[in-house]
Amino acid sequence: MTTKSTLADTFLKYRTRLVRAVGAIVNPDDIEDIVQEAFIKSYEAQLNQEIRFERTYMLKTARNLALNHVTKASSQLNQSMEDMDHLPQELVGHSLEKNVESKERFIHFCRATDTLSPDVKRVFLLKKVYGMRQRDIAELVGISESTVEKHVAKGLMLCARYLADTPQDAAKSGQPGFKSGTGHTQ
Incomplete structure (x- = not known):
């Protein structure tokens, strides 16, 4: 089995866990996009380096993407407050x-x-x-x-x-x- 298919298998096996981890951080409407982006980023990273602990890597990637998303949303909220007349x-x-x-x-x-x-x-x-x-x-x-x-x-x-x-x-x-x-x- 190639490393690429192992990453896909790991993603499929732990997808529900990724969804729960991301769901604890972001709005329900954003969960699926962030989980998919976590897989893509993990896949891209594996093209450049060996990932020994794929599940952990994907969970951390998903969590970081979710936190970045919330930070961006919070920043937009602050910006909209600054825009008040x-x-x-x-x-x-x-x-x-x-x-x-x-x-x-x-x-x-x-x-x-x-x-x-x-x-x-x-x-x-x-x-x-x-x-x-x-x-x-x-x-x-x-x-x-x-x-x-x-x-x-x-x-x-x-x-x-x-x-x-x-x-x-x-x-x-x-x-x-x-x-x-x-x-x-x-």
């Missing part, structure tokens, strides 16, 4: 990370807010992350206070539902029993 001066320099106890909770929070529409997301973050008053948000965004209240309520409901459907204890510990993508309504 004319934030009040007291918000400059305020760190979102200070409002979250750990990196894992921050990642889950970002994933939850990514499920929101742009309008709801903007209002929700201004209220819940920056602690702005509804009246100030309404003036800043150019909508009624009633609409601000509705956006905040919708954001709370959808984020709470997302976080409740995400088994965070399994995701934190990296346990292989974590099943990503089950029960998500978004």
Whole structure:
């Protein structure tokens, strides 16, 4: 058996484990792409070097790709916050990370807010992350206070539902029993 077919056999044998490992880190919609990319990167690496522990190499590759994906998504979230029009001066320099106890909770929070529409997301973050008053948000965004209240309520409901459907204890510990993508309504 050639080394190339061994790598493919290893991938097929441990594909479910790769999916679980990646699923503990990224959104369900991104899992398959990252798992496939992990195989391609492993295959390309094996063309240039011998990989003695194929399963470990693929798992580490998949995990690193997933972490890079989350970092990129988090960066995009931060960039979209920077793009907001004319934030009040007291918000400059305020760190979102200070409002979250750990990196894992921050990642889950970002994933939850990514499920929101742009309008709801903007209002929700201004209220819940920056602690702005509804009246100030309404003036800043150019909508009624009633609409601000509705956006905040919708954001709370959808984020709470997302976080409740995400088994965070399994995701934190990296346990292989974590099943990503089950029960998500978004």
